[in-house]
Amino acid sequence: MTAQTHFEVIIIGGSFSGLSAAMALGRSLRQVLVIDSGHPCNSSTPHSHNFITQDGEKPAVILAKAKEQVVFYKTVQFYNDLATAAQKSNDGFKITTKSGKTFSSKKILFATGVRDLLPDTDGFANCWGISILHCPYCHGYEVKNEKTAIVANGETAFEYAKLISNWTKDLKLCTNGKSTLTPEQIKTLKKNNIEIIENEIASFEHQNGYIKHIVFKNGEKTAVKAIYHRPAFEQHCALPETLGCEHNEQGLLKVDFMQKTNISGIYASGDNQTPARSVAMAVATGSFAGAAINKELIEDNFIY
CATH class of the missing domain: 3.50.50.60 (FAD/NAD(P)-binding domain)
Known part of the structure; x- marks a missing residue:
């Protein structure tokens, strides 16, 4: 639970990509809120592989350790809930959760993954x-x-x-x-x-x-x-679409080389924007997105 309602960045999705972005932003002294409903897509997988230093570890163990390390950065807060609505505001965005709580931010990162249609x-x-x-x-x-x-x-x-x-x-x-x-x-x-x-x-x-x-x-x-088998999938979160974010022909969110969507101030990282689905890729895109968002906030605030 957090009493604070306005942040520089809201990250929706607190799995590997979201946490990686949160660490990059926390280390950049940014006020960050991570909203997560606690349902990672790899919850049924007993072991994670091809992620250096964690090869063979249980995904839940990696995730728990990651969150423990991100919590160290005091400007990063967590809210356990489901983001259900989003809208643009004069100075950024407003996010409403299932419980009725509303938060605002200058930037949004969707690290929401996809849902496999088995x-x-x-x-x-x-x-x-x-x-x-x-x-x-x-x-x-x-x-x-x-x-x-x-x-x-x-x-x-x-x-x-x-x-x-x-x-x-x-x-x-x-x-x-x-x-x-x-x-x-x-x-x-x-x-x-x-x-x-x-x-x-x-x-x-x-x-x-x-x-x-x-x-x-x-x-x-x-x-x-x-x-x-490669099952069909759908976006786990519909909020990017309601905000006008474009999808490619595969149904993935379109991002540029800075992880930015076509909507100013909105970024995406992890499985929702790449077919290369792995823990390592989720971490990499999340970390880069965090750095890119911080750079944009610097540009927004720097006096020329």
């Missing part, structure tokens, strides 16, 4: 982030050389198969229905010993989230230790 196939959600994976750079080493499947179709499936073949040669491509691959793509995949299965999927057999078999609607099944 298939409703039985067993999928149980395995998501544990043995059904999205990123080989985050999790591929742990399932290297194992029996692996990709659930995808078309151009996405072809490119995904090429990528995953670096980590295992025991690889199947499940198109979950009739393949939309081109004849040339099918020929190339077969040359690389990647089997294509067009049967529709009925369920995913697992034990405590660890996949055992893909079960098809025709009654057949195939044993696997890991599955890769």
Whole structure:
């Protein structure tokens, strides 16, 4: 809880990217409020990888340590709530939360991530982030050389198969229905010993989230230790759109090289603006956004 209502910067989203930005701004002596509802998108993932000094650690442990370090900077405050409304004001922005509290700031950073739209196939959600994976750079080493499947179709499936073949040669491509691959793509995949299965999927057999078999609607099944899939997603927070922030063709927030959106004073960092979803990338974009916001505040206030 905070009695203060006006800040130089409001950060919406207090996971890896938001906290990284908050640290950069706190070290820049900025008055910052972090509004967070406490639902990070990687909460189901048991271990985080490919983030130097924290390889193999639980995401929740990294997050807790990060917040503990950011709290050290006394100009940074936290408010546990959901931001539900936003509007421009004469000198910046106003943010209203679910509890009815209103805060104002000169700048806003949306570090709100995205929400994965998981298939409703039985067993999928149980395995998501544990043995059904999205990123080989985050999790591929742990399932290297194992029996692996990709659930995808078309151009996405072809490119995904090429990528995953670096980590295992025991690889199947499940198109979950009739393949939309081109004849040339099918020929190339077969040359690389990647089997294509067009049967529709009925369920995913697992034990405590660890996949055992893909079960098809025709009654057949195939044993696997890991599955890769890129689900559709949507923005976790609709407020940037209500403020006029533009999205690209992928549904991600458009930002420039300074993490600025098309709306003056609004920045974005983390998964909501990049397809490269990882803890390391979230931290990097958040840290850079914090520095960029501080630079803009300096320019706003410096007397020429």
